[in-house]
Amino acid sequence: MASSSLSVVLILCLAAAASAQLSTTFYDKSCPLALEKIQNGVATAVKNDRRMAASLLRMHFHDCFVQGCDASVLLNETSVGGNERGAFGNVGSLRGFEVIEQIKKDVEAVCKKPYSNHGPIVSCADILAVAARRCPVATHGPSWEVKLGRRDSTMASVTQIDQNLPAPFLGVAGLNASFVGKGFNLTDMVALSGGHTIGMAQCQNFRGRLYNESNINTTYATKLKFNCPQSGGNTNLAPLDDDTTIPPNPDLFNNDYFINLQSEKGLLHSEQVLYNATAAAGATEDIVKAFASSQAAFFSAFASAMAKMANLSPLTGSQGQVRSVCSIPN
Numbered sequence: 467m468a469s470s471s472l473s474v475v476l477i478l479c480l481a482a483a484a485s486a487q488l489s490t491t492f493y494d495k496s497c498p499l500a501l502e503k504i505q506n507g508v509a510t511a512v513k514n515d516r517r518m519a520a521s522l523l524r525m526h527f528h529d530c531f532v533q534g535c536d537a538s539v540l541l542n543e544t545s546v547g548g549n550e551r552g553a554f555g556n557v558g559s560l561r562g563f564e565v566i567e568q569i570k571k572d573v574e575a576v577c578k579k580p581y582s583n584h585g586p587i588v589s590c591a592d593i594l595a596v597a598a599r600r601c602p603v604a605t606h607g608p609s610w611e612v613k614l615g616r617r618d619s620t621m622a623s624v625t626q627i628d629q630n631l632p633a634p635f636l637g638v639a640g641l642n643a644s645f646v647g648k649g650f651n652l653t654d655m656v657a658l659s660g661g662h663t664i665g666m667a668q669c670q671n672f673r674g675r676l677y678n679e680s681n682i683n684t685t686y687a688t689k690l691k692f693n694c695p696q697s698g699g700n701t702n703l704a705p706l707d708d709d710t711t712i713p714p715n716p717d718l719f720n721n722d723y724f725i726n727l728q729s730e731k732g733l734l735h736s737e738q739v740l741y742n743a744t745a746a747a748g749a750t751e752d753i754v755k756a757f758a759s760s761q762a763a764f765f766s767a768f769a770s771a772m773a774k775m776a777n778l779s780p781l782t783g784s785q786g787q788v789r790s791v792c793s794i795p796n
């Protein structure tokens with residue numbers, strides 16, 4: 467009796483501590499080693515697989531744009547609301563689920579008693595946000611401040627995927643609509659698109675660009691066609707950013723992406739639309755130029771847009787839950 471009322475008091479205290487707002491100090495008492503564990507987990511994963519930095523950065527984006535940053539993207543195929551992982555655009559494309567599951571285990575293991583007596587402490591949504599923040603750092607890019615205290619959803623939303631995740635065949639108006647709808651301005655949008663300075667895309671997502679579009683550098687297109695024929699080879703990969711460093715290093719987070727757009731070397735349609743080399747400067751052209759000529763300007767805009775993304779409609783306070791296992795609700 468005495469011990470159960472004591473735990474009720476404790477639970478109430480813990481609940482009160484969980485303020486309805488995100489903060490940078492959220493785990494300072496309950497799990498002070500959480501951030502270090504997450505960051506080390508990402509560093510190890512990236513060491514084993516350079517592309518993982520890109521994959522985890524994208525995972526956070528695909529989480530936040532669908533229902534907010536609530537780890538809905540991690541839920542498995544049995545989840546209410548459908549299987550976001552299995553949805554078009556994610557299936558066969560999103561990577562790094564097992565990395566996040568491993569980090570989750572490692573992090574919970576270092577959280578503090580008595581807090582950890584009552585269940586898991588660190589949300590999967592926070593793990594995604596901190597992991598994503600580490601990705602550019604692991605590839606020589608910028609960092610930003612991540613607020614914590616997001617909670618995990620109990621359900622996913624496959625229907626929100628089609629409505630919220632921008633498709634690679636979109637033009638500027640469509641991309642703008644998608645980002646403005648989430649509270650981003652055009653500078654944020656162009657900066658975020660620069661996340662494609664790392665990572666890979668599949669032939670099926672850029673074939674139209676190679677064979678149907680004229681605003682593509684001929685040398686670049688010829689090179690890509692070897693591995694992306696007009697039919698077949700759908701899942702063959704090419705770097706999103708054909709880095710200009712010698713030797714080329716697609717795993718380097720830099721502003722080459724924007725320099726390349728100026729010579730019509732955008733891999734995806736949704737990238738090259740940001741820069742029209744033959745027309746007078748439009749809204750996105752000016753931003754591309756600014757980022758192409760100043761890596762510092764790109765890094766600073768990317769950092770503030772990512773911090774903004776990480777705050778998209780989080781569940782806080784007593785909303786949602788902190789999952790024990792990231793792929794299934796408690």
Ligand code: HEM
Nearest residue numbers: 520521524527559632633634658661665666667668671736
């Ligand atoms: C602007 C709208 C966007 C569109 C249309 C788009 C589309 C895509 C597509 C089609 C791929 C290749 C997927 C595949 O072939 O498997 C991709 C990969 C990627 N995207 Fe985006 N994306 C957008 C914005 C973003 C943002 C905001 C970020 C993060 C800041 C991001 C980060 C990435 C990364 C890092 C990869 C490579 C992933 C890997 O190699 O595993 N993208 N994106």
Ligand SMILES: *[C@@H]1O[C@H](CO)[C@@H](O)[C@H](O)[C@H]1NC(C)=O
Nearest residue numbers: 541542543544545793794795
């Ligand atoms: C998804 O979660 C359910 C519920 O725990 C479990 O039965 C199922 O095996 C999981 N699926 C996979 C592929 O892990």
Ligand SMILES: *[C@@H]1O[C@H](CO)[C@@H](O)[C@H](O)[C@H]1NC(C)=O
Nearest residue numbers: 638639642643646652749750
């Ligand atoms: C982006 O969308 C906003 C809101 O609808 C609009 O005011 C603005 O003109 C759009 N910009 C571009 C470049 O499409």
Ligand SMILES: *[C@@H]1O[C@H](CO)[C@@H](O)[C@H](O)[C@H]1NC(C)=O
Nearest residue numbers: 672673674675676677678696
């Ligand atoms: C190229 O455009 C044609 C005509 O619009 C279309 O039928 C075809 O599917 C497109 N091919 C690719 C690879 O996108």
Ligand SMILES: *[C@@H]1O[C@H](CO)[C@@H](O)[C@H](O)[C@H]1NC(C)=O
Nearest residue numbers: 683684685686728729730731
């Ligand atoms: C196309 O790419 C090649 C090889 O990188 C480069 O030499 C050339 O200047 C580019 N052409 C244009 C029009 O930018």
Ligand SMILES: *[C@@H]1O[C@H](CO)[C@@H](O)[C@H](O)[C@H]1NC(C)=O
Nearest residue numbers: 680681739742743744745746
């Ligand atoms: C670039 O802008 C010019 C002038 O507005 C236009 O004629 C051309 O179609 C545009 N090119 C692309 C690839 O959108």
Ligand SMILES: *[C@@H]1O[C@H](CO)[C@@H](O)[C@H](O)[C@H]1NC(C)=O
Nearest residue numbers: 650651652653654770771774
């Ligand atoms: C766009 O939003 C960013 C914050 O992400 C802000 O720093 C910047 O001033 C805004 N730009 C414009 C043109 O409003």
